[in-house]
Amino acid sequence: MTQNVRVASHDEVPVLDLSPLRTGGQIDSLAAELDRACRETGFFYVANHGVSETALNAVFGATRRYFATPEEIRRGHAMHPFYRRGFMAQGVTRQPGYAADLKESYEVGVDLPADDPAVLSGLPLHAPNQWPAEMPWLREAAETYFEQVKSLGLDLLRLIARALGLPDGFFVQYTRKPMLQMRLFHYPPQRPDTSADAHGAAPHTDFGMITILAQDPIGGLELRKRDGEWIAAPYIDGTFVVNIGDLFQRWTNDVYVSNFHRVTNRTGRERYSIPVFFNLDYEAPVVCLPTCCSADSPPKHEPIKFGDYIVSRFKAVQQFDPNSRVA
Numbered sequence: 353m354t355q356n357v358r359v360a361s362h363d364e365v366p367v368l369d370l371s372p373l374r375t376g377g378q379i380d381s382l383a384a385e386l387d388r389a390c391r392e393t394g395f396f397y398v399a400n401h402g403v404s405e406t407a408l409n410a411v412f413g414a415t416r417r418y419f420a421t422p423e424e425i426r427r428g429h430a431m432h433p434f435y436r437r438g439f440m441a442q443g444v445t446r447q448p449g450y451a452a453d454l455k456e457s458y459e460v461g462v463d464l465p466a467d468d469p470a471v472l473s474g475l476p477l478h479a480p481n482q483w484p485a486e487m488p489w490l491r492e493a494a495e496t497y498f499e500q501v502k503s504l505g506l507d508l509l510r511l512i513a514r515a516l517g518l519p520d521g522f523f524v525q526y527t528r529k530p531m532l533q534m535r536l537f538h539y540p541p542q543r544p545d546t547s548a549d550a551h552g553a554a555p556h557t558d559f560g561m562i563t564i565l566a567q568d569p570i571g572g573l574e575l576r577k578r579d580g581e582w583i584a585a586p587y588i589d590g591t592f593v594v595n596i597g598d599l600f601q602r603w604t605n606d607v608y609v610s611n612f613h614r615v616t617n618r619t620g621r622e623r624y625s626i627p628v629f630f631n632l633d634y635e636a637p638v639v640c641l642p643t644c645c646s647a648d649s650p651p652k653h654e655p656i657k658f659g660d661y662i663v664s665r666f667k668a669v670q671q672f673d674p675n676s677r678v679a
Contacts, residue, residue, distance in 0.1 A: 357581075358583055359584045360395075360575070360584060360585055360586075364393055364577070365389070365575075366385060367397040367399055368385055369400050370399065370401050374401075374402050374507065383511055384515065387515035390512075390596055390608040390609070393611055394595050394610055395575050395585060395594070397585075397592065398504075398592050399590055399591045400590075401504050402500070404500060407493075407500050408497065411494060412566070412624060413493065415624050416624060418536065419456070429482060429484055437461055437481050438459060440456060440458075440459060442455060450554035454540065454551065455540075455553060456540075459535050459536075460498060460533070461531070461532060461533050462529065462531070462532050463481040463495075464529075470634075475659070477533070477659065494534065498532070498628070502628075504564060505564060510523075510524060516604065516643050516644070518641065518642075526632040527632060528633055530631060530633055531560075531662065534626065535626070537625045539615065539617040539622070540617075541617060541619065541622065541623075551616050553615040554614060555612045555614040557611065559597050559598055559599060559662050560599050560600070560629055560630075560661075560662055561596070561629075562597065562600065562630045563596075563628070563629050564627065564628045564630060565594070565626070565628075566627075568624045568625060569589075570619055572615045572619070573585045573593065573614075573615055573625075574614050574615070574616070575595075576611055596610050597610050598665070599631075602656075603640070603641055603644075605641065605649065605652055634657065637658075638657070639651075
């Protein structure tokens with residue numbers, strides 16, 4: 353069983369007040385605080401983020417309602433692995449060295465029309481969303497929340513660019529058709545005798561740019577510091593947890609850190625969380641940022657397309673037959 357861990361201090365995982373970002377105020381000190389968090393733990397909270405409490409409550413309510421439906425119905429909404437829309441059952445995601453994750457999800461992306469060129473060409477992660485016709489309440493809540501978090505993500509990209517000494521629009525330019533993914537997660541209670549290597553989400557790093565996570569009050573998120581210690585990032589009312597992913601660490605020449613994190617639900621209660629993985633355009637060129645390299649610190653990674661990297665990582669951890677729609 354996972355040992356108890358201490359709660360992260362404010363210095364380790366700070367709470368950033370985004371009010372200046374949203375009101376057109378001075379953001380240099382806010383950018384400096386973000387920069388420090390990304391260099392040390394890769395995690396921070398955001399408050400006054402602009403996402404309405406009404407939208408947040410509605411999407412959590414729809415998530416609980418969806419996962420209360422019989423599993424045989426949910427399996428009828430199974431997704432194709434490389435389009436990432438629809439239901440994913442427990443047992444699909446498995447991190448190397450661990451048992452399969454004890455979670456299930458319903459996944460949503462940017463809703464592209466069927467005649468979009470990227471959809472017609474079969475580009476991975478580009479597709480119309482899959483909505484159960486008998487559940488209009490799921491679509492309504494998910495779409496409203498998705499759009500508000502998308503706006504938050506664009507604001508964060510501007511702040512991150514400022515932190516890195518880049519033009520404010522540097523990352524936003526690669527959001528013409530971004531590969532955003534929202535996952536409505538359900539973590540059933542883990543039995544007390546569950547194997548020590550079994551987690552709701554086993555230790556892992558995220559693949560892409562940034563993740564914007566809404567937790568429920570049960571909590572359960574833990575992150576590993578650079579010195580190897582695990583600390584808890586608990587629920588804080590009115591905030592989201594934000595962390596950076598592997599591809600963004602690569603883009604910054606390893607200046608920013610994509611940290612391991614995990615979820616374990618041993619509370620005996622149902623746990624729900626909603627991460628939005630804010631990834632950029634498939635063709636975005638990930639080349640070492642000019643402010644993150646020098647003669648003494650040359651680029652460490654070869655250039656790569658954003659989408660090629662993301663797809664390669666999905667293939668490595670999810671147990672699918674790529675030709676099957678059964679999750």
